[in-house]
Amino acid sequence: MEQAVHTMAHHKRPYADYQAKNFLWQVSEDGKVATITLNRPERKNPLTFDSYAELRDLFRGLVYATDIKAVVITGAGGNFCSGGDVHEIIGPLTEMTMPQLLDFTRMTGDLVKAMRACPQPIVAAVDGICAGAGAMIALASDLRVGTAQARTAFLFTRVGLAGADMGACTLLPRMIGQGRASELLYTGRAMTADEGMAWGFFNALHPSDAVLTAADKLARQLADGPxxxxxxxxxxxxxxxxxxxxxxxxxxxxxxxxxxxxxxxxxxxxxxxxxxxxxxxxx
Missing domain, CATH: 1.10.12 (Lyase 2-enoyl-coa Hydratase; Chain  A, domain 2)
Incomplete structure (x- = not known):
């Protein structure tokens, strides 16, 4: 009786048929480029407890994807993401115990860890509002293309919290420098698109009606590479x-x-x- 040859393939699977529950998931015909669309445009695409967790688990799973080679993440309706939903996240957080709060903050940080750990390059297509956790998702991506209307704000201090959130105090200085990062994290003010381009946050700026196409083109170039x-x-x-x-x-x-x-x-x-x-x- 011949012994089975193990290739480790049984640990992996395609993700083209992934069924997203809290955002849109679309995959190119050849299965190589996936697009995540945060899809609550009426509220500027805020995150919920469930969308945080699903994004974390999806990026963790992409480590074992046999088909997806690059990922685009964007938002619907002219905005990227307004951060954590005020009513569905911020309100409930004020009623939680410290251990419960730590479970939440670790979950949000785990999303960034999962994005950095998956082998696929992630391209963020940023238009309009990109704030709080939304800004961190853009920052955790490998490449960012934006629009002139993009406003990126790490506004944690505006809700009485530290600028230290989801890795901001380590990732943002690496991207734009310690002094600029300090200003944004202390003040919570929005970084303009021109500032983001000059400081190295954005790789390119495009018109609003072309930014997703540009992100797709960049992701396709990467997916067709080695x-x-x-x-x-x-x-x-x-x-x-x-x-x-x-x-x-x-x-x-x-x-x-x-x-x-x-x-x-x-x-x-x-x-x-x-x-x-x-x-x-x-x-």
Missing amino acids: TFAHGITKKLLHQEWNMGVDEAIEAEAEAQAICMQTQDFRRAYDAFVAKQKPVFQGD
Whole structure:
């Protein structure tokens, strides 16, 4: 009797048929690019306890997705996300015990951790209001495209809380610098689109009717690239903040040696020799 060959494939599954309950989930025809749309436009797409938890669990699950190679996250109706819903989250929080509050704050932080840990690059398409937890979702994404109307506010202090929320005090200074981050986190004021572009928060600005198309195009470019290698890049962009220079260089040496064993590396070489464009498959 032949012994079964284990490939670890039984731990993974496609996510094209994922049925979202608290937002919209759409996947391209080839199954490679997924779009998450926060879909409560009448209230500027606020988050609820359930949408926080579902987004966290979805990004955790994408680690095991066999099909999704890049993710776009956006909001419906001309706004990205207004943060936690005042009536469905803020109100109930005022009645909770400290252990219950800690369960909540850890859950919101776990969403950011899950976004950073999934191998797929995440592209945020930001229009209009992008505030509180919405600003953190945009910040936790790998790339951000915005519009002239985008207003990004880490407004936690405006509801009597610290600017330290969901990793803001570590992620925002890395993105825009300590001094600028300090101003935004202390004052809670909105960062304009032009400031976001000049300070490195946004990768590009587009008209409102073109920003989602631009995000899709960028995600498609990434999904058609060497996606295994993109996952390595994402991991080391995150991890190397905690390394010294020598440790980072060694980590990259090991990572690149791993990537040199992939079929995509061979495909790129063969295509170069044949004067053709490589067709990457992510393996």
